[in-house]
Amino acid sequence: MFNKFYNIFVHKLDATFVDHKFNLHVRRSISSLKVEWMKDSKLDRAIEKDKRYKLCARVLKEVLNEPGQVIPLRFLEKRRERMRLNVRITTFLNQNPGMFDVYFDRIKRKSEPVRFLRVSDRLRNFLEEEQRIYRENEPLIVTKLCKLLMMSKNKVISADKLLHVKREFGFPNDFLVNLIPKYLQYFRLIGCPGEGKSFLELVSWDPEFAKSVIEQRAEGETKLTGIRVLPNFIVKLPPGFFLKQEMREWTRDWIELGYISPYEDVSHLDQASREMEKRTIGVFHELLSLSLYKRIPVPILGKFCDEYRFSNAFSSAFTRHSGIFYMSLKGGIKTAVLREAYKNDELIDRDPLLEIKGKFVELLEEGWRQRAEELRLQGEQSKKDMENLAKACV
Template structure:
């Protein structure tokens, strides 16, 4: 089932051209329905698989990050082993290293001058090459990173966001680790950093409003379609329910009427909107859609979004919008964590709307694949050696048996 500006039936009520009385009736109906209408959550195996597909490289990335954060980017093997629980690593570090060759080099050194040498690990030459590629990709995409940061501030209340919260979501949006320290100071025309990140009281403020950044993905899509068709297109959400998903009649009617409400840009000031109004629901869905669109994988864990309730004027029950608007979003429960996903960005379990910063992930996955091929080759050679040893042993046993038989004769 697909709803958009053109697929709603012609007899549906269009608020822009309706009478004041009919407009009030629909708004009253929508307001009453926001809290009362429910949509049963339904598992989407293909979108869950999209999260599963990234499980291995994310696990490896956590271990790499742990080592890179150490002084000198080296760490004793036994110290890293003690951090397995924190890294959510289900296997021993030695097993991890064996399964992922090419990430680290192992060497022996002393922890203290008079102690015995113990195994240490450090980034391999191949991992160092990846880190150099990561810097290059971030530099090439610096305008995109700056635009994303400006957009996050432009959507927020008073155009201010906690610096510590931005650090917490840097992985979701593809911000480099040194974003606040090295990148923000390069653009004083856009940003002002107040306080010191890490103290819990620092903030990133927007200095100037850039009109180029104030159009949402939905607005840009409508403009592009208008250029192609020559027909004015009203900005609207693409709503595509998964196969076999059926809404109850009252919910279908609610969605139809809600879709007819004018689109409210997430960059528009929402301070005058009532939190319980249908317009605020429209604006909230617009902000959530834009945040997911700006993210690398078009998905963000719900607890992370929840940290920004104050900045983006979300209600405490904002997460219910993901199930209420199941044709726009999907809320995965994979891994015991609620993750909001943007349906339109995926085809089955494949991300079709790819962020250019995902080249970093592609490079890392290629590095892991190279190590896995190396391990497979090592196992193949080991298997050949074992098979040859077994052949020699069998041949020797055969010769001994023949020799014993000859002696008996």
């Protein structure tokens, strides 16, 4: 598969340089190489269509994090900006019925009753389903955690940083408290998360986990064809994309470099070398492959510069390697997307943990259908009322 895309890519380069002798010894400064960003509407659409789901998930998270999982409606209203909610809470509840129940209670013993929110029975059933899916996929979650630690510089990552990215990789909210103690053969938790410096450390190395998606793909193709396939990236430039001459030269030279696994020790490599660039792209590829949606906001990746040896200008790599990644600007947030993971705006291979999203979307769509039916009935009733009024006036 790689050879197919590689040959297509090289053919595009050779079409322009039929008589040009490529010099493999050219060494250009990576920081000086500029690639023009080009919009990809299909991949932008993949991000945009999750917008409503993610908004509902943020509101749900806000309520579930409250003591007793209940909150006064007016308190939630004050947090709209933090949740990036551009409508009033009452409007949101009307637009998304079935998520919460509204009831009256007192904030203090002698205060006047006010409206509170609590999760509905329908939503409570979803939360039980969510726990079932987490239990069934526990080995996958452990594997992801091990891989994140094995790629890191010292095999240790801030626990607070891991908590910050739990949604990106599909980790349950309580994974540090309830999951880690069950796998002490792999992990050691140092300190208390949320209370000063706390770290998750890898205590044993499993060679089976130290194979990247690219290496696993090459092994699979080798077994299938009986011909040894070397691990490397799938490079496929988007339609209409154009690289300037010096970038084509550098890219072809870079592709010819041997693949460097993100799990290899690269402490001996120069940060500015092409080899380090190859390894860094390998880390980005593996991180995006491990993520739920095969895409991660760039600011989140930036939190791990020290752990994964990213340079301060790491984000330019996503446009420099536009045949591997796409840098979306949708929603005013830079998001790194793995091109090979998508066909148009749909994921090709879905992470098993995405079943949670599927169940949540089912719940939301049931509520949306309910609201649409209520509006339809209201419209019909209004039409009948107007007709009856017209008859009465005759």
